[in-house]
Amino acid sequence: MTGRSGPNHGVDGPDPPLSAPKPSTTLTVVNPARINQTRRIVTELPGPRSKELDARRTEAVAPGVSSVFPLYIDRAEGAILVDVDGNSLIDLGSGIAVVSVGHAAPAVVHAVQDQIAKFAHTCFMVSPYEQYVAVCEALNERTPGDHAKRSALFNSGAEAVENAVKIVRHVTGRDGVIAFDHAYHGRTNLTMALTAKNMPYRHRFGPFAPEVYRVAMSYPYRDPEGMTGAEAAARAIEQMERQVGVANAGCVVIEPIQGEGGFIVPAPGFLPAIAAWCTANGVLLIADEIQTGFCRTGDWFACDHEGVVPDLITTAKAMAGGMPLAAVTGRAELMDQVHVGGLGGTYGGNPVACAAALASIQTMVDHDLAFAATKIGATINERFSAMQARHPGIGDVRGRGAMMAMELVQPGTMEPDADAAKRIVAACHRAGVVTLSCGSYGNVLRLLPPLVIEPELLDDGLGVLADALTAEL
Numbered sequence: 280m281t282g283r284s285g286p287n288h289g290v291d292g293p294d295p296p297l298s299a300p301k302p303s304t305t306l307t308v309v310n311p312a313r314i315n316q317t318r319r320i321v322t323e324l325p326g327p328r329s330k331e332l333d334a335r336r337t338e339a340v341a342p343g344v345s346s347v348f349p350l351y352i353d354r355a356e357g358a359i360l361v362d363v364d365g366n367s368l369i370d371l372g373s374g375i376a377v378v379s380v381g382h383a384a385p386a387v388v389h390a391v392q393d394q395i396a397k398f399a400h401t402c403f404m405v406s407p408y409e410q411y412v413a414v415c416e417a418l419n420e421r422t423p424g425d426h427a428k429r430s431a432l433f434n435s436g437a438e439a440v441e442n443a444v445k446i447v448r449h450v451t452g453r454d455g456v457i458a459f460d461h462a463y464h465g466r467t468n469l470t471m472a473l474t475a476k477n478m479p480y481r482h483r484f485g486p487f488a489p490e491v492y493r494v495a496m497s498y499p500y501r502d503p504e505g506m507t508g509a510e511a512a513a514r515a516i517e518q519m520e521r522q523v524g525v526a527n528a529g530c531v532v533i534e535p536i537q538g539e540g541g542f543i544v545p546a547p548g549f550l551p552a553i554a555a556w557c558t559a560n561g562v563l564l565i566a567d568e569i570q571t572g573f574c575r576t577g578d579w580f581a582c583d584h585e586g587v588v589p590d591l592i593t594t595a596k597a598m599a600g601g602m603p604l605a606a607v608t609g610r611a612e613l614m615d616q617v618h619v620g621g622l623g624g625t626y627g628g629n630p631v632a633c634a635a636a637l638a639s640i641q642t643m644v645d646h647d648l649a650f651a652a653t654k655i656g657a658t659i660n661e662r663f664s665a666m667q668a669r670h671p672g673i674g675d676v677r678g679r680g681a682m683m684a685m686e687l688v689q690p691g692t693m694e695p696d697a698d699a700a701k702r703i704v705a706a707c708h709r710a711g712v713v714t715l716s717c718g719s720y721g722n723v724l725r726l727l728p729p730l731v732i733e734p735e736l737l738d739d740g741l742g743v744l745a746d747a748l749t750a751e752l
């Protein structure tokens with residue numbers, strides 16, 4: 280009833296991706312089996328096969344790389360993950376905001392199969408190809424601002440952020456990079472330095488890249504009551520001017536809505552005020568939209584919501600429907616200053632990842648996934664607010680579009696309750712619903728469902744979450 284050609288999750292369009300190559304006639308396109316978009320638990324969780332794999336994992340995989348819950352996945356489609364024991368789980372995390380177009384989105388599957396059969400790699404820096412150019416065109420067209428832009432492609436979000444900072448320093452000749460409290464920008468040395476949270480990201484992994492400064496974020500739930508966006512911006516700007524000084528500040532790096540830090544939505548006016556200060560002082564603004572970008576928040580980019588136009592923007596996660604791809608997009612007059620050969624990498628802009636990105640972006644356009652995100656967000660917000668009315672342990676409900684969270688606290692206080700978040704995530708998993716936690720204090724429960732999730736499936740997932748809250752709070 281929920282086949283890939285039905286109206287189930289809205290990504291069945293056979294339309295070819297943006298200027299991507301036509302499917303080769305000699306290629307047999309193998310579709311994965313259809314997966315019913317319903318939750319179905321057939322073993323205890325984790326099941327016997329997952330347990331077996333987890334025992335092997337313990338012997339083979341570095342424990343520093345962890346998983347939220349040990350359910351090993353065999354297949355996936357739409358918003359359903361099927362584990363190796365045959366359990367169908369509802370995915371409310373999208374692999375951390377990556378498969379926004381849904382698992383096995385038909386256009387992405389076709390584009391990848393077609394591209395891998397043609398060629399998997401040449402290295403764009405050796406022998407270029409159209410797909411890379413087309414992804415850059417799409418990024419330049421869709422990212423905020425209608426100025427001339429250029430893009431460069433990389434493998435991971437962290438690598439994109441690193442390159443954005445490289446470009447800023449090259450262009451401005453100023454070393455200082457200003458990041459915010461609760462920020463998350465990745466796990467490489469420079470991006471660890473930009474990331475605010477010690478455990479687990481930074482602990483004993485230093486020394487970190489120098490000339491990174493941290494200022495206060497607008498965090499409406501925890502800021503003094505009634506603090507406006509303009510006031511929060513003034514607080515950050517005072518810190519920037521005092522700690523760094525305009526003459527030393529190359530850029531400000533900010534997630535327009537913080538992701539790992541706890542889905543912190545700054546007060547209205549905060550981002551525009553920071554952007555205006557940057558413009559007035561020749562400090563470049565890098566918007567890290569790696570988690571918020573590509574329709575997640577109900578706009579193509581979270582900056583669009585307040586009309587903020589950054590000088591550079593970093594993207595990754597949802598861009599390529601599950602394939603690893605990241606980008607820096609910036610003002611042409613900045614990007615054009617970097618010397619020829621100064622940017623790149625062996626795999627950056629891999630043709631298979633580019634083909635996936637073109638198909639993924641086209642899917643977002645064809646099915647208006649920005650609008651879908653808004654609808655999903657409204658549903659979650661309504662349910663979360665009802666849950667908050669019942670549970671005093673839910674201190675705050677926030678987010679935008681299909682990026683929604685609740686912050687858990689000790690009832691009657693603002694004391695973070697990370698243990699509750701852990702228990703609820705585990706209870707959801709045991710019932711077959713994949714949810715995630717986040718937050719500087721580890722006490723935020725967040726949802727990032729695929730934007731093609733069917734309403735009934737979302738409803739079922741939220742029901743499981745409501746039961747977990749009742750049982751665990």
Ligand SMILES: *Cc1c(COP(=O)(O)O)cnc(C)c1O
Pocket residue numbers: 434435436437438440463464465466534538539567568569570571595596
């Ligand atoms: C995930 C994320 C990154 C890092 O991306 P990776 O691909 O994991 O390196 C950087 N910034 C933000 C805002 C993110 O959410």
